[in-house]
Amino acid sequence: MYQTVLEPRVSETDGVGHINNTVLPVWFEAARNPLFSLFTPDHDFTKWKMVIVKTTLEFISQIYFGEDVEIRTWVSKIGNSSLELYEELHQHGKLCARNTAVYVNYDLSAQKSEPIPKKIREELHKHLIEDKAKVQR
Template sequence: MYKTILTPRVSETDAVGHINNTTLPVWFEAARNPLFDLFTPDHDFAKWKMVIVKTTLEFTGQIYFGQDVEVNVWVKKIGGSSLELYEELYQDNNLCAQNTAVYVNYNLDKKKSEQIPEEIRLELGKHLWVKNEEEPPVMSE
C-alpha cells in the first residue's frame, strides 16, 4: 500500500465548510505520485506513460478543513498493459471516500498501449491488495 498524508487548504472548502467535491480527484492523483515515478522516473511529459481511462469516486463521509487526510492506494489488478487501483481517503480515522482508477501504460509517440515492464510489475506486486485482508467495500455502480 502507498500512503500519503495531505493537509487540506482553505481554498479547497466550499460554501458550507466541507472540502469541495472537485478536490478529491486531485488528492487521489497526488497519492499516485509513487506510481508515476515507476513509469516515468524523470517526469518528462514527452515520455509520460500512465494514462487514466476510468475512475469511480464515492463519497462516504464529510471532509473538513483543519485536519490532515490520509490517502491509501493499493494495486487491485495488474493486466498486460493496464492496472487497476483501489484507493481510500480517511480523516480522523473515518473512511470519507473510496475510489478506483484504471490506468494504461501508453506510448504517446506510437499512440498505443504497451506491456507493463517486468521490473515495474514486480514493484507493483509489493502493493497488491492482499487476499487475506478484508476485501475492499463494494462500490455502487
C-alpha cells in the first residue's frame, strides 16, 4: 500500500464548510505520484506511460479544512497492459471516500497500449490487495 498525507487548503473548502467534491479526484491523483514514477521515472511528459481510462469515486463522509487527510492506494488488478487501483481517503481515522482508477500503460508516440514491464509488474505486486472488503472501515 502507498500512503500519502495531504493538508487541505482553505481554498478547497466550499460554501457549506466542507471540502468541495471537485477536489477529491485531484487529491487521489496526487497520491499516485509513486506509481507515475514507476512508469516514467524522469516525469518527462513526452515519454509519459500512465493513461487513465476510468475512475469511480464514492463519497462516504464529509471532509473538513484544518485536519490532514490520508490517502491509501493499493493495486487491485494487474492486466497485461492495464492496472486497477483501489484508493481510500481517511480523516480523523474515518473512511471518507473511496475510489477505483484504471490506467493503461500507453506508448504515446505509437498511440497504442503496451505490456507492463516485468520490473514494474514485480513492484506493483508488492502493493496488491486481494480483498478490498478487508481494508474498508
